[in-house]
Amino acid sequence: MPGDHSSKQYDMDLEAIRSKVLLMGGLVESQFSDAIACFRNGDIAQAEQVIKADENVNRLEVSLDDTCSHLIVKRQPAANDLRTVMATLKVITDLERIGDEATKIARIAKNLHERGTVGVLNHYESIRVLASRASESLHDALDAFARLDDKQATRIISSDEAIDHEFRAIMRTMITFMMEDPRTISVALDTLWVAKAIERIGDHAKNIAEYVIYVVEGKDIRHTDYVYTKINSAV
Amino acid sequence: MPGDHSSKQYDMDLEAIRSKVLLMGGLVESQFSDAIACFRNGDIAQAEQVIKADENVNRLEVSLDDTCSHLIVKRQPAANDLRTVMATLKVITDLERIGDEATKIARIAKNLHERGTVGVLNHYESIRVLASRASESLHDALDAFARLDDKQATRIISSDEAIDHEFRAIMRTMITFMMEDPRTISVALDTLWVAKAIERIGDHAKNIAEYVIYVVEGKDIRHTDYVYTKINSAV
Numbered sequence: 001m002p003g004d005h006s007s008k009q010y011d012m013d014l015e016a017i018r019s020k021v022l023l024m025g026g027l028v029e030s031q032f033s034d035a036i037a038c039f040r041n042g043d044i045a046q047a048e049q050v051i052k053a054d055e056n057v058n059r060l061e062v063s064l065d066d067t068c069s070h071l072i073v074k075r076q077p078a079a080n081d082l083r084t085v086m087a088t089l090k091v092i093t094d095l096e097r098i099g100d101e102a103t104k105i106a107r108i109a110k111n112l113h114e115r116g117t118v119g120v121l122n123h124y125e126s127i128r129v130l131a132s133r134a135s136e137s138l139h140d141a142l143d144a145f146a147r148l149d150d151k152q153a154t155r156i157i158s159s160d161e162a163i164d165h166e167f168r169a170i171m172r173t174m175i176t177f178m179m180e181d182p183r184t185i186s187v188a189l190d191t192l193w194v195a196k197a198i199e200r201i202g203d204h205a206k207n208i209a210e211y212v213i214y215v216v217e218g219k220d221i222r223h224t225d226y227v228y229t230k231i232n233s234a235v
Numbered sequence: 236m237p238g239d240h241s242s243k244q245y246d247m248d249l250e251a252i253r254s255k256v257l258l259m260g261g262l263v264e265s266q267f268s269d270a271i272a273c274f275r276n277g278d279i280a281q282a283e284q285v286i287k288a289d290e291n292v293n294r295l296e297v298s299l300d301d302t303c304s305h306l307i308v309k310r311q312p313a314a315n316d317l318r319t320v321m322a323t324l325k326v327i328t329d330l331e332r333i334g335d336e337a338t339k340i341a342r343i344a345k346n347l348h349e350r351g352t353v354g355v356l357n358h359y360e361s362i363r364v365l366a367s368r369a370s371e372s373l374h375d376a377l378d379a380f381a382r383l384d385d386k387q388a389t390r391i392i393s394s395d396e397a398i399d400h401e402f403r404a405i406m407r408t409m410i411t412f413m414m415e416d417p418r419t420i421s422v423a424l425d426t427l428w429v430a431k432a433i434e435r436i437g438d439h440a441k442n443i444a445e446y447v448i449y450v451v452e453g454k455d456i457r458h459t460d461y462v463y464t465k466i467n468s469a470v
Contacts, residue, residue: 058458065455069321076311086304089324175424179417185410192424196431220300223293 010075017067017088018146024060024095025142027053031102032138032201036131038106039194040124042113050106057099064092083218087211091145094204098138101197101204108190115186123191126173127198130166134198137163137205144209150216153209157227163202170195245310252302252323253381259295259330260377262288266337267373267436271366273341274429275359277348285341292334299327318453322446326380329439333373336432336439343425350421358426361408362433365401369433372398372440379444385451388444392462398437405430 031050038047068085071077077085112123137156144152174188174195210222219226266285273282303320306312312320347358372391379387409423409430445457456462 055458062455062457065321069317072307072317073311073313076308078308082304082307086300086324089321090328093325093328175420178413178420182414182417185413185420189410189427220297222297223290 010081013071013075014081014084017064017071017085020060020064020067021088021091021095022142022146024057024064024092025138025145027057027060028095028098028102029135029138029142031057031099032105032131032135035102035105035109036127036135036198038109039112039127042109044110044113047106047110047113051103051110054099054103057096061092061096065089068092080215083215087215091208091211094207098201098204101201104197105194108194112187112190123187126170126191127194130163130170130195130198133159133163133166134202134205137202138208141205141208141212144212148212148216150213153212153216154227154230156209157206158231160202160206163199167195167199245316248306248310249316249319252299252306252320255295255299255302256323256326256330257377257381259292259299259327260373260380262292262295263330263333263337264370264373264377266292266334267340267366267370270337270340270344271362271370271433273344274347274362277344279345279348282341282345282348286338286345289334289338292331296327296331300324303327315450315453318450322450326443326446329442333436333439336436339432340429343429347422347425358422361405361426362429365398365405365430365433368394368398368401369437369440372437372444376440376443376447379447383447383451385448388447388451389462389465391444392441393466395437395441398434402430402434 031053034046034053035050037043038050068089071085075081137159140152140156143149144156171192174192177184177188213219213221213226221227266288269281269288270285272278273285303324306320310316372394375387375391378384379391406427409427412419412423448454448456448461454461
């Protein structure tokens with residue numbers, strides 16, 4: 001990335017922001033994978049840890065917004081650097097919402113296992129594939145943000161459709177369960193809320209990927225067919 | 236609000252941003268109320284208009300982010316003005332997501348009425364109260380943003396709990412319907428997704444209110460018990 005500023009301290013300020021974003025990203029990644037583990041194994045103490053960890057994520061959100069705001073005043077960034085700060089401000093919001101969704105999954109897992117209603121349907125299997133896809137997207141999006149890799153970002157965006165497809169499949173399966181045996185309604189609904197939370201985590205990963213492209217290429221590709229065109233032209 | 240800049244043109248730039256945010260706010264308000272109307276009356280053409288209108292909302296999001304970014308370079312805002320720009324960047328994201336939720340409601344309404352499955356349960360009544368509460372929050376949040384009214388913003392935040400409460404009541408009602416008559420499962424689920432979208436619109440209105448307090452009072456009150464303390468101390 002061509003630099004449009006000279007001070008070494010300035011580089012360090014930007015680097016400190018990037019590191020803090022990646023720290024926040026690492027935290028929500030753990031929250032997400034731990035929440036899915038709780039959904040599978042019913043470890044209530046672990047679910048409570050996920051819920052508790054959200055406080056750290058929230059603190060990082062507030063502190064990072066503040067750091068970005070100070071950098072704007074102190075450094076008056078332009079061009080590339082300003083795009084980095086603008087994108088960071090948006091990425092922070094997505095990461096915080098991912099933390100919220102993971103917390104929601106942990107709460108549902110806790111509740112399901114406390115009610116002891118898990119056994120009535122194979123609730124985990126249907127979630128496994130969806131969760132692993134979303135988790136991969138999130139990991140890749142953070143990686144693309146760290147390495148400013150717009151090609152990887154493009155791939156993440158184009159793979160979001162597979163997550164949505166998987167989500168709709170789960171919805172159909174759950175409706176079938178509920179219709180066949182009304183005793184499964186409550187667990188099936190909880191499974192659907194978990195699926196919805198995972199699908200949203202996928203959306204947030206896609207948003208992060210869009211901001212990576214904005215930083216690297218200077219193009220705001222949200223709500224455009226940029227990725228579609230790019231993939232087709234590569235074929 | 237005490238000014239910390241002097242140029243008249245600068246004031247006009249900030250005012251132009253505020254007007255554009257309110258324009259975007261007006262658009263998503265209409266989207267939301269039209270989507271709820273479609274859910275009630277099954278007007279498919281209107282549902283399609285809501286979906287179509289989302290393109291304008293999306294365009295405004297991209298254009299407003301760009302305008303804010305230009306203002307930062309041109310004016311190097313500090314203090315109050317920078318807080319306004321930072322808050323605006325976040326508010327834009329919330330407004331765009333409200334547009335997404337309204338679009339989702341319109342799609343479900345269209346689908347429900349096309350399938351002709353509406354009559355199996357009184358699906359609208361349960362949504363009416365929730366929608367009117369969320370719509371009031373959204374309207375008040377935009378109004379608080381326009382007038383920089385932190386007292387009103389505080390009220391909006393404290394009323395979000397009533398929306399969540401209403402949502403949980405709908406969830407219980409829908410589960411009862413589904414259990415009593417499995418033929419209602421599909422419509423009850425769609426009603427639940429609509430309720431979820433409305434509850435999220437309430438959350439976004441609350442976020443906007445938090446940013447208003449940030450602009451006016453310079454305090455980032457997200458994830459704090461600020462509102463709780465304020466209300467209790469006022470009693």
